[in-house]
Amino acid sequence: MRAVFWKELADYFGSWRFIIIFAVICLAALSATYTAAQTIRGDIAQTPTEYVFLRLFTTSGETLPSFIFFLSFFGPLIGIIFGFDVINSERSRGTLSRVLSQPLFRDSVINGKFLAGLTAIAIMLASIILVVSGLGLRMIGVAPAPGEVARIGVFFLISLLYVGFWLGLGILFSVLFRRTITSVLAAIAIWISLALFISMFAGIAANWVAPVDQHSEAEAILEHERIYDSVMRISPTTLFGEATETVLNPGKRTLRGVVLVREVEGMIPGPLALGQSLMLVWPHLVALIALILICFAVSYVRFMREEIRAT
Amino acid sequence: MAPPVVETIKLTKDYDGTRAVDSLDLRIEEGEIFGFLGPNGAGKTTTILMLLGLTEPTLGVAKVCGHDATREPLKVKRITGYLPENVGFYEDLTARENLRYITRLNRIPERQASGKIDEVLEIVGLSEVADREVGRFSRGMKRRLGMADVLVKDPRLVFLDEPTAGIDPDGASQILDFIVSMSKEKGITVLLSSHLLHQVQKICDRVGIIVKGCMVAEGPVERLGREVVGGGQNALEVQVTESSANLIESIESIPGVKAVECSGDMLSIRGDKDVRAEVSRAIFENGSLPLHIRAQDYTLEEIYLKYFREE
Ligand SMILES: Nc1ncnc2c1ncn2[C@@H]1O[C@H](COP(=O)(O)OP(=O)(O)OP(=O)(O)O)[C@@H](O)[C@H]1O
Ligand SMILES: [Mg+2]
Numbered sequence: 126m127r128a129v130f131w132k133e134l135a136d137y138f139g140s141w142r143f144i145i146i147f148a149v150i151c152l153a154a155l156s157a158t159y160t161a162a163q164t165i166r167g168d169i170a171q172t173p174t175e176y177v178f179l180r181l182f183t184t185s186g187e188t189l190p191s192f193i194f195f196l197s198f199f200g201p202l203i204g205i206i207f208g209f210d211v212i213n214s215e216r217s218r219g220t221l222s223r224v225l226s227q228p229l230f231r232d233s234v235i236n237g238k239f240l241a242g243l244t245a246i247a248i249m250l251a252s253i254i255l256v257v258s259g260l261g262l263r264m265i266g267v268a269p270a271p272g273e274v275a276r277i278g279v280f281f282l283i284s285l286l287y288v289g290f291w292l293g294l295g296i297l298f299s300v301l302f303r304r305t306i307t308s309v310l311a312a313i314a315i316w317i318s319l320a321l322f323i324s325m326f327a328g329i330a331a332n333w334v335a336p337v338d339q340h341s342e343a344e345a346i347l348e349h350e351r352i353y354d355s356v357m358r359i360s361p362t363t364l365f366g367e368a369t370e371t372v373l374n375p376g377k378r379t380l381r382g383v384v385l386v387r388e389v390e391g392m393i394p395g396p397l398a399l400g401q402s403l404m405l406v407w408p409h410l411v412a413l414i415a416l417i418l419i420c421f422a423v424s425y426v427r428f429m430r431e432e433i434r435a436t
Numbered sequence: 437m438a439p440p441v442v443e444t445i446k447l448t449k450d451y452d453g454t455r456a457v458d459s460l461d462l463r464i465e466e467g468e469i470f471g472f473l474g475p476n477g478a479g480k481t482t483t484i485l486m487l488l489g490l491t492e493p494t495l496g497v498a499k500v501c502g503h504d505a506t507r508e509p510l511k512v513k514r515i516t517g518y519l520p521e522n523v524g525f526y527e528d529l530t531a532r533e534n535l536r537y538i539t540r541l542n543r544i545p546e547r548q549a550s551g552k553i554d555e556v557l558e559i560v561g562l563s564e565v566a567d568r569e570v571g572r573f574s575r576g577m578k579r580r581l582g583m584a585d586v587l588v589k590d591p592r593l594v595f596l597d598e599p600t601a602g603i604d605p606d607g608a609s610q611i612l613d614f615i616v617s618m619s620k621e622k623g624i625t626v627l628l629s630s631h632l633l634h635q636v637q638k639i640c641d642r643v644g645i646i647v648k649g650c651m652v653a654e655g656p657v658e659r660l661g662r663e664v665v666g667g668g669q670n671a672l673e674v675q676v677t678e679s680s681a682n683l684i685e686s687i688e689s690i691p692g693v694k695a696v697e698c699s700g701d702m703l704s705i706r707g708d709k710d711v712r713a714e715v716s717r718a719i720f721e722n723g724s725l726p727l728h729i730r731a732q733d734y735t736l737e738e739i740y741l742k743y744f745r746e747e
Contacts, residue, residue: 128540139528219524223585226488226518227541228510432491434481435520 126229129237130244137207137245146203147249151256153195158257160186162264169265176396178269179276179373181261192257193369196284197362201291201316203249207242208295209312210305212428217303222435231429235296235421242292243285250284275399279372283406286413287365291316293420300424319360327356364413368406375402439502441466441593441625442487446496449482449649456482458649459496464627464642469619471640472629473740479649480629481521484595487627488518500593514542517586517594521601523578527571531562531581534570535588542589549588556584559614576607583614594618596628600635608632612639633736643736645743652743660739672705672712675728676719679703683722690714701727 137143161184165177185191212235215221225231254277262268269277294315298308331353337345357363371377375396397405442464449457457479464470472480485491486498489509497504503511525534532553539549557563560580565573573581579599586594599615600608616639618624630636636643637657644654653660662670676683679701687696692714693707705715712729719726 128537132537132540218527219520219522220526221524222490222518222520223523223525223538224541225490226513226516226520227538227589228514228543229541230510430492432485434485434491435522435524 126233126237130241133238133241154253154257157192158260160189178273183373200288204288204291205295205312208292209309211238212299219435222433225433246288283368290361290417293417297420297424300428320362323360327353330356364409368409371406443499448495450494467623469626469640471636471643474646478646515592517591519582519586519596521597523582525570530567532566556587560584576603593625637736671732673730673732674703677725686718
């Protein structure tokens with residue numbers, strides 16, 4: 126598997142695809158951070174300076190959305206672009222039968238390619254986060270506290286899982302479909318439905334199961350919200366959004382959009398500790414990992430016994 | 437006793453309803469060059485894929501050096517080299533890098549590998565372009581690189597699927613020379629499939645003709661020729677200075693001769709054993725001189741076509 130890993134990693138770093146994506150993401154990240162830092166500078170007088178560094182990632186400016194928004198948008202694209210052709214392009218070039226007639230297990234080919242893609246993505250994300258932090262540091266002139274650094278680390282891991290899921294999906298489709306164009310279209314279709322149309326489905330589902338109007342009881346509204354959220358959480362984009370917001374914003378105490386007044390009464394205002402934030406998003410991380418594993422399982426089942434013919 | 441290098445027992449492969457290979461029994465001993473012949477779609481490639489564990493047989497077993505190719509594919513792949521019909525390389529890597537990847541997948545230590553790579557590139561005559569990208573190779577150069585690729589892992593056995601397809605006559609005869617020399621010098625067992633009968637005839641110790649998945653004839657070319665075309669007989673072609681009725685009579689009286697036909701100064705003699713010495717004596721004794729005596733050998737083409745006429 127090591128040989129596959131190193132070869133693929135070298136391929137990624139030498140490829141135009143990597144360079145172009147990296148440039149685009151850098152551009153997006155830098156402009157998002159720039160506007161965020163300006164917003165923060167503008168209102169630094171009114172807001173507490175605690176955790177101000179983390180706001181670099183979550184604040185949106187007047188013209189541009191926030192860094193995490195960019196990441197939730199571009200993340201799938203990075204994953205899909207890195208993954209959609211790893212198996213089927215080798216099949217159509219005829220290199221797959223040469224590689225698979227060497228003494229290695231077939232799953233090592235998938236694993237090696239996945240790990241190489243994940244490593245390339247990790248390096249990309251880490252350097253972008255560093256660049257963003259560097260720019261932010263210069264612009265707002267506040268160094269991150271150790272707690273903030275830890276949260277940024279967790280944020281990095283969540284992002285990696287998120288993009289890793291899309292990489293896994295891309296690889297799955299590259300196993301399922303013979304033609305690269307089919308696999309990229311299928312992956313993009315899934316991405317668009319999970320990112321854009323899921324809120325529509327969630328709304329329909331919630332209205333159907335627990336219809337509400339202006340006169341509804343609080344319980345009914347809560348139920349409606351609960352169903353809406355559950356459906357939304359099928360989408361990795363929602364999982365990523367909620368998880369990163371919670372981790373980067375220690376003031377966020379609950380994932381629910383609607384909170385009853387009597388629930389708030391008992392709450393002690395103030396930021397959560399990192400551990401508590403993690404507890405809140407733990408199910409999200411597990412769900413992301415599970416989604417990745419599903420992609421793998423299906424890829425294995427399909428690829429393991431398949432006929433490899435050089436055509 | 438060591439198991440045969442290749443052994444298939446009632447090997448059968450069905451593709452949704454159609455039988456591509458039909459209870460094939462094949463044995464190839466150490467050091468043999470076995471030619472696998474048959475029309476398009478006869479099942480040659482399918483048989484090779486099953487022997488490599490790249491596709492699973494519907495019934496029967498395929499064994500290489502005693503290892504079941506379906507259950508222990510890694511053991512088989514460790515000792516087997518495979519040149520696919522359409523061999524593909526990583527176009528953006530050099531010839532040397534392509535081979536290096538294969539040695540890494542075979543876990544050949546780096547130091548040993550670079551010597552081995554130089555050696556095989558030398559053998560196939562690609563030393564000068566070793567550091568050129570494979571994307572800029574001609575088809576024939578890629579085929580030769582394919583031979584290097586097969587040899588670099590020091591196999592005991594190689595499967596060559598149409599090794600000379602699409603190569604000019606000079607290049608083809610070079611490749612045939614490599615095949616013969618690797619078989620003779622290193623004792624590598626070879627199974628090759630081809631449509632170029634005279635080439636197969638030149639280098640193969642034994643051939644097998646497969647039609648619609650069934651082996652219809654198998655053995656050394658001369659024996660097949662005698663049995664199939666000559667009806668189990670030897671035939672001589674003789675040219676004399678002067679033929680006469682006496683001469684024909686005395687040839688006919690030689691024990692073992694079955695029939696003599698005469699057209700002008702050419703005689704064709706059929707018999708159930710080799711009677712060249714007796715025939716020349718008879719010619720002298722009748723006051724004539726032999727200009728040319730040739731034991732007629734059958735070309736593989738005749739044998740092959742015979743099967744198709746019968747079909
Ligand atoms: N994936 C597949 N699905 C269905 N049928 C297949 C498949 N692959 C091969 N076949 C059928 O199996 C038969 C044997 O094919 P195979 O490739 O082994 O022939 P071959 O002897 O190598 O022919 P050629 O000389 O053209 O290379 C053919 O009739 C072909 O149509
Ligand atoms: Mg074939």
